[in-house]
Amino acid sequence: MRDESPSSNVTHLTSAERIENLRILEAVLFAATRPMQTKELQTYINVDEDVGRYLKELEGIYASRGINLVRIADKWVFRTAEDLSGLLQRQAAAATKLSQAALETLVIIAYHQPATRSEIEEIRGVATSKGTLDVLMEVEWVRMRGRRKVPGRPITYGTTEQFLSHFSLENLSDLPGMEEFKEAGLLEGTIAASFSMPKPSPSGEFADDEEPL
Amino acid sequence: MRDESPSSNVTHLTSAERIENLRILEAVLFAATRPMQTKELQTYINVDEDVGRYLKELEGIYASRGINLVRIADKWVFRTAEDLSGLLQRQAAAATKLSQAALETLVIIAYHQPATRSEIEEIRGVATSKGTLDVLMEVEWVRMRGRRKVPGRPITYGTTEQFLSHFSLENLSDLPGMEEFKEAGLLEGTIAASFSMPKPSPSGEFADDEEPL
Amino acid sequence: MSQPPTYSEQDSPPFEEDDREVLGLVIDIEGFEGPLDLLLTLARKQKLDLTQIEILPLVEQYLAFIHQAKSLKLDVAADYLVMAAWLAYLKSRLLLPPDPDDGEEELSGDELAALLAHRLKRLEAMRKASKMLLEQPQLGIDVFGRGLPEGLEIVACEGSPDYDTTLYQMLKAYAGLRQIQAVKVVTVKKRKVWSLKDARKKLEKMLQMNFEWTTIDSYLVAYLADPEERRTALAASFGASLEMVREGHAEIRQDGSYTPLYLRAVTPEKSLNRKGDA
Numbered sequence: 282m283r284d285e286s287p288s289s290n291v292t293h294l295t296s297a298e299r300i301e302n303l304r305i306l307e308a309v310l311f312a313a314t315r316p317m318q319t320k321e322l323q324t325y326i327n328v329d330e331d332v333g334r335y336l337k338e339l340e341g342i343y344a345s346r347g348i349n350l351v352r353i354a355d356k357w358v359f360r361t362a363e364d365l366s367g368l369l370q371r372q373a374a375a376a377t378k379l380s381q382a383a384l385e386t387l388v389i390i391a392y393h394q395p396a397t398r399s400e401i402e403e404i405r406g407v408a409t410s411k412g413t414l415d416v417l418m419e420v421e422w423v424r425m426r427g428r429r430k431v432p433g434r435p436i437t438y439g440t441t442e443q444f445l446s447h448f449s450l451e452n453l454s455d456l457p458g459m460e461e462f463k464e465a466g467l468l469e470g471t472i473a474a475s476f477s478m479p480k481p482s483p484s485g486e487f488a489d490d491e492e493p494l
Numbered sequence: 495m496r497d498e499s500p501s502s503n504v505t506h507l508t509s510a511e512r513i514e515n516l517r518i519l520e521a522v523l524f525a526a527t528r529p530m531q532t533k534e535l536q537t538y539i540n541v542d543e544d545v546g547r548y549l550k551e552l553e554g555i556y557a558s559r560g561i562n563l564v565r566i567a568d569k570w571v572f573r574t575a576e577d578l579s580g581l582l583q584r585q586a587a588a589a590t591k592l593s594q595a596a597l598e599t600l601v602i603i604a605y606h607q608p609a610t611r612s613e614i615e616e617i618r619g620v621a622t623s624k625g626t627l628d629v630l631m632e633v634e635w636v637r638m639r640g641r642r643k644v645p646g647r648p649i650t651y652g653t654t655e656q657f658l659s660h661f662s663l664e665n666l667s668d669l670p671g672m673e674e675f676k677e678a679g680l681l682e683g684t685i686a687a688s689f690s691m692p693k694p695s696p697s698g699e700f701a702d703d704e705e706p707l
Numbered sequence: 708m709s710q711p712p713t714y715s716e717q718d719s720p721p722f723e724e725d726d727r728e729v730l731g732l733v734i735d736i737e738g739f740e741g742p743l744d745l746l747l748t749l750a751r752k753q754k755l756d757l758t759q760i761e762i763l764p765l766v767e768q769y770l771a772f773i774h775q776a777k778s779l780k781l782d783v784a785a786d787y788l789v790m791a792a793w794l795a796y797l798k799s800r801l802l803l804p805p806d807p808d809d810g811e812e813e814l815s816g817d818e819l820a821a822l823l824a825h826r827l828k829r830l831e832a833m834r835k836a837s838k839m840l841l842e843q844p845q846l847g848i849d850v851f852g853r854g855l856p857e858g859l860e861i862v863a864c865e866g867s868p869d870y871d872t873t874l875y876q877m878l879k880a881y882a883g884l885r886q887i888q889a890v891k892v893v894t895v896k897k898r899k900v901w902s903l904k905d906a907r908k909k910l911e912k913m914l915q916m917n918f919e920w921t922t923i924d925s926y927l928v929a930y931l932a933d934p935e936e937r938r939t940a941l942a943a944s945f946g947a948s949l950e951m952v953r954e955g956h957a958e959i960r961q962d963g964s965y966t967p968l969y970l971r972a973v974t975p976e977k978s979l980n981r982k983g984d985a
Contacts, residue, residue: 303560304558304559304560304575304578305560305578305581305582306560307559307560307561308560308561308574308575308578308581308582309560309582309859311560311561311572311574311853311856311857312574312582312856312857312858312859313856313858313859314856314858314859324584325581325582325584346517346520347516347517347518347519347520347521347522347524348520348521348524358852359524359852359853360846360850360851360852361521361524361525361850361851362517362521362850363844363849363850365517365518365521366844366848366849366850368518368521368522368538369521369522369525369849369851381740382740384837384840384841385740385833385834385837387840388833388836388837388840389833391836391840392833392836398677404826404829404830404833405740405741405743405744405830405833406740406741406742406743406744406826406830407740407741407742407743407744407786411679411682412679412682413679414677414678414679415678415679415680416679418678418875419875419879421873421875424873424874424875425670425678425874425875427662428668436670436674436677436678446846447845447846447847448840448843448844448845448846449843449844449845449846449849449850450843456836456840457836457839457840457842457843458832458835458836458839462832462836465828465832466825467828467829467832468829468832492664493662493663493664493668494661494662494663494664494668494669494670494874521851524851524853524854525851525852525853525854526854526855527854527855528854528855529855571855572853572855573857574857582859584859590869590870590871591870591871591872592870592872594880597872597876597877597880598880598881598883598884600872600877601877601878601880601881601884602881602884604877605881617884617885618884633870660872661873661874661877662874663874670878675878675882678878680878680879680882681882681885681886681889682886683886683889685889686888686889689885689888689889691885
């Protein structure tokens with residue numbers, strides 16, 4: 282019965298094996314309790330097969346559906362479609378209520394990372410009150426990344442994968458307005474033309490003037 | 495591209511509204527934290543529409559896929575296709591959380607090393623079960639460093655290279671110090687003048703009052 | 708330009724999305740996230756397009772705002788005053804012709820103004836980014852993951868489990884343990900403090916009818932034995948004595964620096980004469 286039902290997205294695959302691979306990946310992604318790395322997913326299918334191509338195909342199959350396959354920091358996960366948001370909204374699903382100060386601090390870290398506390402303060406023009414960074418680290422949106430290679434070796438902060446995941450961002454360059462701000466020179470420092478703040482660097486790597494904690 | 499791909503199960507629906515209903519039900523069933531009753535599902539779509547027919551249709555669409563929509567006592571739920579369950583099993587190291595006791599013991603050893611068991615207990619205020627240190631030594635984050643030169647020659651514990659690399663630390667001296675604890679909001683309130691945080695002694699050398707095992 | 712800008716609710720352009728009351732009767736420094744935020748709000752009021760901000764009028768507005776806050780006897784936090792001082796300096800740099808003797812390192816008024824404008828634009832950009840970020844579909848609010856994931860069946864293999872502990876969790880645990888030792892509740896012992904009023908009352912009593920020059924110390928001899936009280940007694944009495952001299956009830960004399968202070972009461976006639984002289 283299962284094989285009779287026509288499912289055009291799959292039927293254009295010629296071999297039964299290919300269909301099987303898609304089914305397996307679909308099942309794994311559905312059953313997983315967290316986003317899955319491409320290389321983890323590879324272990325579920327034949328080594329010779331390119332898991333990336335299958336994932337792209339699944340992504341296409343689900344693109345128009347009520348659930349989509351999305352990619353976050355090179356990890357794959359099924360999510361409900363964004364346009365259904367209004368219909369699915371649960372009774373105020375306890376959106377982590379951040380204070381204005383915490384939200385701004387989060388945003389500055391996201392766009393300027395790696396950022397030290399004094400850089401955050403320079404941009405906001407006020408001292409960071411106690412608990413602000415703590416709250417952001419507690420919800421696991423911000424982490425200590427490393428240290429800046431300057432006197433005093435201040436700790437640098439950056440965002441986490443959970444941050445990307447929460448805001449449905451594939452990677453940091455997807456941050457809204459990123460390009461626009463960069464072009465306007467608004468992600469640079471003000472001290473002098475020669476002094477420029479580091480460009481946001483992917484949270485996995487270290488910037489030139491940054492080193493591990 | 496998305497619209498071109500023929501999806502026969504959906505395309506025989508003439509109106510966009512019908513496709514939308516399928517998408518909504520798909521998303522609701524996916525996000526639901528428990529199996530959903532037919533009448534509950536009805537509330538997500540127009541009252542005039544027969545939710546049962548849509549559910550039957552979704553059941554058909556998913557019948558051949560890696561995940562199936564199944565009905566159990568008039569409740570609907572997505573399940574991994576039964577024939578795949580064997581394929582989803584993986585041999586992997588289970589990712590778990592360290593117990594609070596192990597976490598505390600670990601960090602005390604990190605900061606106070608070389609630390610003896612009684613020193614750890616003094617800071618934690620409770621006796622350390624043997625299992626706790628065993629867990630930490632099993633993951634190779636903690637090792638026996640030497641012995642303290644005091645009566646009874648208690649064993650001193652310290653952290654390992656693996657510990658540093660897991661937490662992306664280059665050196666023990668990179669562990670945040672007291673000022674940085676305050677900066678990150680981890681220590682709050684008026685800090686007593688007598689309070690100090692130790693400088694961990696590098697794991698390669700012996701402390702003055704320490705000798706080889 | 709010399710006319711400080713006046714504000715009323717009628718002529719204020721509508722805020723883009725900021726409903727904080729800037730001026731008018733409500734002056735609420737608390738509502739601002741620091742002086743830069745206040746400047747930004749003022750700049751927005753001036754022009755929605757921040758690329759066109761005119762710094763000088765903005766400086767005037769900020770200074771007027773702080774001045775108004777002070778005249779209403781509101782406590783203005785120090786950092787707002789520091790900013791006011793800096794803006795006053797900027798204003799002078801903008802208005803005065805550049806000093807040719809200025810070192811090359813010194814930034815010109817225009818350069819300083821450009822830097823300030825840049826900082827405001829940058830803060831504005833981050834504000835905008837905050838809003839845009841919140842408009843992103845959020846997990847658990849707009850989009851959902853699988854509600855009932857079955858989980859991948861893991862057959863634990865030999866070897867140690869994989870702990871996903873983070874540095875933060877570890878530091879948090881440590882802070883939790885040591886917080887108890889770190890934080891002390893400090894109770895400050897209440898110090899004996901003489902108010903001016905107290906001092907004056909005591910001084911008046913002792914000074915009564917004493918028309919001979921006498922050192923202040925000897926008036927206060929009963930109080931100076933206690934080292935804790937000595938300082939406050941001397942300071943407050945000195946203040947009070949000056950007040951009494953000013954009002955014409957007493958006279959004070961010192962023969963040279965660091966020599967004893969002498970005090971005596973003014974006789975009623977003398978006091979009258981003095982008033983007549985004046």
